[in-house]
Amino acid sequence: MQPVLLSTQVFASGSFQNFLDQMRSFESGIDPAKASFYQQNLDNPVYNYAQVTAPGEIVRNPVTGSMVSEPTTIREFFTKLGVISLYNETATDQAAMFRQMQYNSLNAWGFIGYQLGEAVLISAGYYSPRQVQDGADLLDSYYIFMPDSTWANGVKQARSEIPGSGGNYIMATDTNLWLGDFVGKNDVNSFNDLRVPDKQEVVIRDVMRFNYAVMSELLAKANMTWAQALAKSWPGTDDLGNPVTVQATMSGLLAAAHLRGAWGTADLLINNNITCDELGTCITTYIRKFGGFDTIFDTPANDVNSGSPYNETLSAGQGNDTVYLGGGQNLLQLNQSVGAVTTVKDFVVGSDRILLRGWTGGAPLANLVVSDGPNGAVLTFASQSLVLENISASAVLANTSSVIASGNIYPIAWSGTSTVSNFNPLADQIRGTAGIDFKHLKAFQENGNLFIGTQAADGGIYSWIQLTGLNRSQVNPDMFVDVTGSYSRLQYTVVLNYPSWGWGQAKTVDYFVAADTVLNFSAFPYTFADFKLTQDGTTAVLSLTGAAAGDTKTLRLLNTQIADLTAANFFGVKGGSFADITIDDPSNAVFFTVTASVSGAGGTISPSGAVQVQENADQLFTITPSTGYQIQSILVNGVAQPVSSSFNLLDVAANQSLVVTFEPGSSSGCVPAAWSATTVYRGNDKVSYQGFEYTAKWWTQGDTPGEAGVWTKGAACQ
16 A cells, blocks of 8 residues: 555565564555655655545545545655654654654555554454444444445445455445544553554554464365465566566565455465455565565474564474564463474563463373573473573473463354363463354353353354353453454353243342443343342342242342443343333332341351341341250241251241250251252252252252252262
8 A cells, every 4th residue: 555656675584573664664655764765855746646635534536436646745645644743854863753653654545554454453352343223234334445446426335244254244434434442452542542653563463463363264274284375476576577476475474464364365375366455556565575574473394483572472383493582571382293392592481481272182291391401491391392592490490380381272162062170261262163253252250150152143142161260350362262353342241041040049140240241131031021120238139020020030230239230231131121120229128127046055046136138038047056066946936947057038028036946966967957859949058968968059849969950069968
């Protein structure tokens, strides 16, 4: 997307940062090497560039939709890019001036700096597009490349299918309008943040990682290896029009993906389809111009991979690779290749990390050996070696897990469930399949476990991965791979269905945030009029009312105020509006007094004394015998109840008395009462059965402990 001007410059290969610097000079249209040229032609029309009404606002032919170009001086060119105010031909530090101009350059199509656009920032997780209504559909709206004829007759937006998305449509715009929202990833909170050099450098790295991952996936689907891809070449021309052979290299392909997208670059590799951008710059031109640089990505060859002063995620290990991390805090993902030796030149213990992710053959670090070699620490594992130059073995052994760790990759699909124990959110990943976008993923926390699921078209969640022992505060973008779209679209939900929220069951949600969590009622026939909300201290309690009130189930949302709930928190409700919910105002609530006491000595009951219980609520009491005593009886209003260490007084509708009596004796054996097939048990009720304690997960009657999933087996009776 450069101005039309012949140049004989061919960039020399170098480090990854050299590659980025050269590409930014080309992409932004601001080349520090042309400082004298700029001064000499400040008011000479040496370029032929697009007409704009303002930076990023192109003028198109009203009939054909094509770009309208015109002779352009350097002063006009800088004005069209929105950087004329930054240019000073007598600046003492011209390098700093041109660098600032590069990051602020906004071309005629609204691409900024490295020619970053809305689409790629959505993919890299930085940007959430605005949405527009198209008939019955609510579509994302942003710029993607389309033929100029699309914009004929003054058309500014058009419904379009995203290439390679398998039927995902958007409302495409004729330029990048930047009307969506920045999600705050890496502290990029606005369009102006993109103009900050350090922030744009972080963004371009994430963009390239995304493009590399997409290309890798598409090559794998086509049964093509990276070795085969990098062996390819195409006919092309140099800057003077002379015929040349364009050889694929990793840096060239990364640049090509930035020009024509990862899908367009994969199409070139798989089908030899050469495409060009809005100004006729072809994909092979980028491969030629930016070929042969070091990158941060591994290939099957013996590579030199180089980072930069910025935080990087690099990969190596398929050959005998040499890695220069370059400063910053770095993650080196080591690939599996028997016999390979990887040498890291500038590893910093406590800052940099080595990660083995998705290796086959079990635990690759099970037989890790760390020793001192002639150049530094030598780590040997799984028939592979790693040399950390100028690092001692003792420094590695002092905290091995912070230096090197292994992780696994777990696929998630549209159907099927699985459970993963010991998931490490800093090393393991969830891999998306079959076109899964972050907008399809839902996360929910239940009973101390984290669930990541995919939501089907009917709103139901039938597939998920259960991550045992994790909570939603541990969820982070690095946990996901091959999931498209913005991480900000991942939503938190509470999945409600008959097994998890059955008849009469009291369910507690231990992590609910009204601002971003949705209650999913897709499995039920409820309308808003069937719901009642009651504030119980800091807990919002949802129950059923009206025709549905026979089902006494409740849903308790801890640390939630009713006033914070809106219709957006309710998904899959079958009718009505949020205003139809019955709100139980705590100021008008009816309370009853339950007088709990101990007759004589021998133990305690908690809570005790005059306990205030809201009408129709339950109240749990804990009964604890003293040493040498056991529970003799529990009387409610003079009526004997089953002996148990915990007693739940249900549906309090009047003042009541609860009296506990103890007697001398051993409290050995099972404290909870024995299970009875005819007794109704609710969530958290305890029973004893065949020498073990069991706790009910939800409402149950007649389900035998140890055989039915409703019961959680506890410790053996003492």
